[in-house]
Amino acid sequence: MTATKLYRRDGADAVTACALDDIVLLYHPRSGQTHMVISPVPEILDQLVDGGPASVAQIHDRLARSFDLGPADEAMDEIAAHLDALVALGLVRPA
Amino acid sequence: MRHHLTLRIGPATFRIGSAWPAPVAQLASLYAAYPQPSDAVADFTVRLQPTSLVRRFIRPSIFITGDHGLADAAPMSLSHGLLAAEMGMNLQMALGWRRHLLLHASSVEKDGRVLVMTGESGSGKSTLAALLGERGWRFMGDEFALLDLDSGAILPFPRLVSLKNRAIDVVAGQVGEGRMGPLLAATAKGDIRHMVPRHDAVARMGQGAMPALLLFPRFGHAADMRAVGQAEIFMRLTQASTNYVALGEPAFTALTRFVRDVPARAIDFPTGEDAIAMVERLWEEMA
Amino acid sequence: MSAALLVRALRDPASVAGLDASGWNGLIAAARAERLIGTLAFRLDGVTVPPALTPILSDARLDAAREARQALWEADRAAQALGDLGVRVVLLKGTAYAAAGLKAGQGRFIGDLDILVPVEAMAAVEQALIAAGWEWVKDDPYDDAYYRQWMHELPPMIHATRDRMIDVHHTILPLTARQTPDAAAMIADAVPVDDGLFVLSPEDRVVHAVAHMLADGDLQGGLRNLWDIHHLLADTDPDILASRAARHGLTPHVRQAQRLAAAFYGPGARLTLWDRLIRARLLARDGWGRETRKALVFAFFLRSHWIRMPPLMLARHLWTKWRKGHRPQ
Numbered sequence: 001m002t003a004t005k006l007y008r009r010d011g012a013d014a015v016t017a018c019a020l021d022d023i024v025l026l027y028h029p030r031s032g033q034t035h036m037v038i039s040p041v042p043e044i045l046d047q048l049v050d051g052g053p054a055s056v057a058q059i060h061d062r063l064a065r066s067f068d069l070g071p072a073d074e075a076m077d078e079i080a081a082h083l084d085a086l087v088a089l090g091l092v093r094p095a
Numbered sequence: 096m097r098h099h100l101t102l103r104i105g106p107a108t109f110r111i112g113s114a115w116p117a118p119v120a121q122l123a124s125l126y127a128a129y130p131q132p133s134d135a136v137a138d139f140t141v142r143l144q145p146t147s148l149v150r151r152f153i154r155p156s157i158f159i160t161g162d163h164g165l166a167d168a169a170p171m172s173l174s175h176g177l178l179a180a181e182m183g184m185n186l187q188m189a190l191g192w193r194r195h196l197l198l199h200a201s202s203v204e205k206d207g208r209v210l211v212m213t214g215e216s217g218s219g220k221s222t223l224a225a226l227l228g229e230r231g232w233r234f235m236g237d238e239f240a241l242l243d244l245d246s247g248a249i250l251p252f253p254r255l256v257s258l259k260n261r262a263i264d265v266v267a268g269q270v271g272e273g274r275m276g277p278l279l280a281a282t283a284k285g286d287i288r289h290m291v292p293r294h295d296a297v298a299r300m301g302q303g304a305m306p307a308l309l310l311f312p313r314f315g316h317a318a319d320m321r322a323v324g325q326a327e328i329f330m331r332l333t334q335a336s337t338n339y340v341a342l343g344e345p346a347f348t349a350l351t352r353f354v355r356d357v358p359a360r361a362i363d364f365p366t367g368e369d370a371i372a373m374v375e376r377l378w379e380e381m382a
Numbered sequence: 383m384s385a386a387l388l389v390r391a392l393r394d395p396a397s398v399a400g401l402d403a404s405g406w407n408g409l410i411a412a413a414r415a416e417r418l419i420g421t422l423a424f425r426l427d428g429v430t431v432p433p434a435l436t437p438i439l440s441d442a443r444l445d446a447a448r449e450a451r452q453a454l455w456e457a458d459r460a461a462q463a464l465g466d467l468g469v470r471v472v473l474l475k476g477t478a479y480a481a482a483g484l485k486a487g488q489g490r491f492i493g494d495l496d497i498l499v500p501v502e503a504m505a506a507v508e509q510a511l512i513a514a515g516w517e518w519v520k521d522d523p524y525d526d527a528y529y530r531q532w533m534h535e536l537p538p539m540i541h542a543t544r545d546r547m548i549d550v551h552h553t554i555l556p557l558t559a560r561q562t563p564d565a566a567a568m569i570a571d572a573v574p575v576d577d578g579l580f581v582l583s584p585e586d587r588v589v590h591a592v593a594h595m596l597a598d599g600d601l602q603g604g605l606r607n608l609w610d611i612h613h614l615l616a617d618t619d620p621d622i623l624a625s626r627a628a629r630h631g632l633t634p635h636v637r638q639a640q641r642l643a644a645a646f647y648g649p650g651a652r653l654t655l656w657d658r659l660i661r662a663r664l665l666a667r668d669g670w671g672r673e674t675r676k677a678l679v680f681a682f683f684l685r686s687h688w689i690r691m692p693p694l695m696l697a698r699h700l701w702t703k704w705r706k707g708h709r710p711q
Contacts, residue, residue: 016344018351023326027347031455032340032448033544034333034347036326088515090459096670108434110407112670134403136434140411142670162414162671193441343448 006053006095007083009045013091017042031090043067044082045091053095056080096144101137102184103130105241105252105300106194109184110137114144114151118176125177125255125276125289128297139163139191141183146170159183163190175279178287181257188239188252189337195241195250196346199335202240202249203232208307208382209249210374211240211357213335216284219314222262223370225290229269230371234296241303244345247352248303253296255289263288265367307382309359312370316363320373323361329354358382384408385605385667388418392609393647395425403432404669410438411671416605420446420489446489450480453492456546457481460497461577463514467506470580472498472572474551474590478581479610486613491606494538494547498582500569501552508536508550515542554590561597563589563630584617585626592639593632596660600679604664605646612643 015026015035024042026035040063047062048054054062060069060076069075086092096112098119103109104126113119123131141161145151155173159182168186171179188197200213201224210232212220221237228234235251243250255276258266263286267275276289311323311331323331332350333339339346358381364370387409390397401409413419423442431439457477464471472478474496479487499507516539518526526537535551553565568590572580582590591614595607615623627636642660644651653661659678666675673679 016347018347020325020329020351020354025326025329025347025351027344029344030451030458031544032343032452036330090455090462093462136403136406136410136432136438138434138438140407140414140671142672144672162411193444194437341445341448 004055005080006055007048007059007087007092008053008095009048009051009091010093011051013093015045015091026091028089028091033089035089035091040067040079041082041086044079045086048092056083059083096142101132101135102126103132103135104184104254105236105250107139107188107192107252108132108135108137109139109141109187111141111180111183112143113176113180115155115157115173115176117173118143118157118180121177121276122180125291128291128294129300139184139187141180141187143176143179143183159186161187163187169283171282175282177276177289178257178279178282181255181289184254185238192241192338193342195243196342196349197336197338198240198242198332199238199337200240201237202235202251202306203227204235204251204304205232205378207304209235209240209304210308210310210378210382211249211306212310212312213240213332214312217259217314219262219312219364219367219370221256222258222266222314222367223312223374225256225258225262225266226269226367226371227374228256228293228296233299234292242306242349242353243303244342244349246303247305247349247356249306250303251296251300253292253300255291258288258290260285262367266290306353306357308378309353309357310374310377311359311361313361313363314367314370315365317365318369318373319363320377321361323359325354328359384412384669384671385416385665388412388416388422389605389646389665391422392418392425395429398426398429398431406432406435408669408671410435411669412667415667415671415673417491417603418606418609420449420491421606421609422489424489443489446491449476449490449492450487452546453477453480453495456495456541456544456548457579458577459514459541459544460495460511460548461579463510463516464499464507465578467503467510469499469503469507470569470572471578472569472580472582473575474498474554474582475594475610478575478587481575481579482581484613484617486610490610494549496549496551498551498554498565498569500566504536504550504552511539511548511550515544516540516548517542519547554593555597561593561631561635563593563632567629583626584614585619585623588614588618588623588639589626589630589632589636592627592635593630596635596639597632601660601663604660608639608643608646608664611639612647615640615643 012030015028018025024037026037043063047059056076056079060079063069083092098116099112100119100123101110139162143157146156146158150156156170157173157179158170159168159179161183163186200211201220202209202211203224212223214220224234224237234253236253237256239252241250241252270290274291279287360377362373364373391409413422419442423439426439457473473481476490476492477495519538519540535549538547538549540547554563555561568582568586571583573583575581591611595604627633641651641653641657645653663678666673666679668674
């Protein structure tokens with residue numbers, strides 16, 4: 001269930017970021033992989049930087065303080081999809 | 096091995112062993128101006144060996160290997176032995192070099208600044224570097240440009256220039272027979288002839304310089320010029336590097352800095368002469 | 383013989399002091415061919431070497447550090463994929479040595495991820511790996527059937543985006559081999575490392591490394607396997623090792639490995655005639671890194687198949703492989 005799933009970032013999964021044009025490159029030393037991402041992925045990762053667990057709704061609320069996200073349910077679906085993609089890459093872990 | 100030679104090109108030292116005399120003799124003569132220390136510790140060993148004992152004598156065919164090899168590398172005819180030796184050295188660099196970020200690119204230098212050109216085989220980057228090397232630029236390499244991870248400088252790797260098909264006559268006509276190797280007809284990449292770089296390219300092969308312009312040349316199209324986005328440049332350069340992944344974070348840092356600092360253009364051109372005019376103009380404007 | 387030079391340098395790093403350029407070239411070529419260059423670089427740390435060697439050795443140390451990091455990342459990915467199944471996942475070989483911080487792992491070439499799981503969990507493991515992005519490498523039905531029917535593992539899988547291989551074993555020797563190690567006992571006695579993963583107990587690590595080298599392999603990479611065994615032995619209790627070896631039916635192999643490890647990397651040992659043949663095979667490499675003694679090497683290649691398969695099956699297998707152009711190296 002998306003609503004109850006929690007996500008977190010492991011300190012060992014810290015990335016080095018570099019913005020080129022509107023793309024952000026993320027270098028992930030632990031896997032040796034370079035990822036190319038665009039907004040809102042870097043912003044989602046930033047919300048998890050404290051290492052604590054957070055739900056999709058919590059991440060949405062934190063993002064909503066700085067960005068205009070539009071209708072909440074659509075935005076939450078998109079955030080959830082990005083989080084699952086980040087889990088598959090190993091940048092975010094299920095908590 | 097019975098026939099062997101130690102050869103220094105740029106920062107790398109190769110020990111090349113061969114079951115047959117011809118490839119080593121050709122290397123020794125074409126690389127006569129390069130250091131050939133007989134008692135050096137080599138960075139890489141290259142071996143040109145028969146695919147089987149029979150193949151040493153009958154329709155001899157060369158298996159290219161060494162410290163680093165590809166199990167499925169296709170054997171080559173002994174008449175292409177010089178090419179086999181060159182490929183053997185390239186293979187070691189591509190798979191084993193760790194002291195710089197290796198870019199599959201040609202490079203030339205003028206006034207202490209470097210023009211880097213990258214593209215697929217057939218893009219014209221090799222011929223263009225060879226031609227510029229005859230017209231006031233210092234030739235630094237036609238195959239690999241070495242990006243220093245700390246300083247961001249480009250270091251030379253000025254091996255013999257490998258000219259293919261139509262480019263052979265264009266360049267041979269300008270540099271003269273004395274600097275050309277034997278014609279290797281009907282290789283997997285067509286006809287190939289090697290060209291010895293000018294003396295200054297060899298004499299200064301230890302000297303790097305900062306990159307000032309990056310070009311993505313494309314031969315055989317109507318003249319055109321385009322800007323290329325930084326993210327695309329980054330992606331194309333990682334694809335043009337055989338050791339980006341192996342070098343890890345220092346390569347990420349060096350390559351992102353290169354992409355941000357060095358202006359870039361894609362250029363299309365119908366002939367070498369057009370290309371040279373375009374390059375000289377861009378160099379004036381951008382570098 | 384450069385392989386002998388390599389063994390001497392690993393046993394006694396100070397012995398490199400007298401090497402000339404040609405000796406160094408032979409040593410480096412042999413170390414690369416045996417995939418021991420990283421190990422050698424760690425052994426020579428602090429030893430005075432000619433200036434040309436410094437970058438070669440530091441490159442090798444960097445490569446080894448990357449190997450270990452990537453291997454541990456693959457283990458992390460497998461742990462993530464298999465975490466919900468509730469089965470013990472035991473890391474084997476190089477990844478296990480890196481995860482447990484063992485001396486055998488220092489500078490070691492690692493390559494594929496090898497894991498051992500209970501045989502009854504194989505189907506679930508296969509499904510979970512496919513769901514997490516791994517896919518089959520071989521599309522050859524003969525090889526696939528051969529692996530599933532006779533080998534001790536699933537056919538190798540590769541991750542679609544990371545391009546790294548995983549070998550999933552349910553026992554440590556092919557089912558056709560004469561010895562039948564007790565894989566369930568190995569899994570039961572495994573010890574935990576990070577991320578909910580396990581490694582074999584110290585004694586079983588030796589038994590596994592020995593089985594891999596002497597009861598299974600054609601001795602390709604044997605110098606490295608023996609180096610592993612030499613260091614793994616240091617962590618074992620001799621009595622437990624003897625009883626584990628007996629339990630897995632590998633007592634003669636473990637004893638032989640102890641003799642060979644002592645002869646190559648330790649204080650020396652009395653070798654039997656058969657030990658000496660193996661020694662000759664392991665040292666068959668010249669100053670250019672080429673394998674010498676082709677006949678002996680080929681004999682061990684044949685034997686490695688012979689000891690795993692009944693003769694008729696062996697003939698059929700080799701015929702099928704060779705018809706497709708496969709040749710022993």
